[in-house]
Amino acid sequence: MTSPAESALVDGIDVDAVATAVRGCPAVDDLDGGRLGGVATYLPGRRVPGIRIETDRIEVHVRAVWNQPASLIAQQIRAALATLSAGKVIDVVLTDIATPATATPPTATPSVPVDGTVEPWTSASASGAPSGASSSGATIPTEAEIRPNS
Numbered sequence: 001m002t003s004p005a006e007s008a009l010v011d012g013i014d015v016d017a018v019a020t021a022v023r024g025c026p027a028v029d030d031l032d033g034g035r036l037g038g039v040a041t042y043l044p045g046r047r048v049p050g051i052r053i054e055t056d057r058i059e060v061h062v063r064a065v066w067n068q069p070a071s072l073i074a075q076q077i078r079a080a081l082a083t084l085s086a087g088k089v090i091d092v093v094l095t096d097i098a099t100p101a102t103a104t105p106p107t108a109t110p111s112v113p114v115d116g117t118v119e120p121w122t123s124a125s126a127s128g129a130p131s132g133a134s135s136s137g138a139t140i141p142t143e144a145e146i147r148p149n150s
Contacts, residue, residue: 008043010041010043011053013053013058013084013085014084015048018058018060018081019031019048019051021084022050022077022080022081024080025073027064027065027072027073027076028064028073028077029062029063029064029097030050030062030063031048031049031050031060031061031063032050032061032095032096033049033050037049039051039052039059039061039093040052041053054088056088057088057090057091058085058090058091059091059093060077060081060091062092063096063097063098064094064096064097064098065097066099066100066101070094073094074092077090077092078090
């Protein structure tokens with residue numbers, strides 16, 4: 001019979017140890033398997049989302065803690081995996097950012113005049129200062145996001 005530790009090995013990499021090390025990084029909120037959950041390592045009877053082991057690399061997909069630089073996130077993950085990676089390249093993919101605990105939704109929405117133009121809309125940061133206008137032009141926020149059935 002195969003022990004749990006042996007079943008977690010893929011190309012000489014202990015997937016459970018990698019997941020634990022990545023989740024232990026202060027700038028990482030959690031591993032993220034992607035919108036459809038396609039990024040994962042499949043083990044007997046289970047899967048570990050957010051980690052893909054390839055012949056020459058380890059691909060790690062994460063949801064970051066709010067307000068952390070991407071370079072810091074990658075640095076923490078690579079340092080945590082240095083002894084576990086068996087010399088493989090470590091690719092870090094930032095897939096999402098966790099919602100800040102202190103975030104508050106905007107209190108006002110932009111008005112749309114009769115002529116259809118949209119006034120610039122900004123939201124306040126945690127400090128109350130405006131965060132700036134969208135770099136992609138004016139947008140109209142919606143009441144709710146509609147996701148496809150999964």
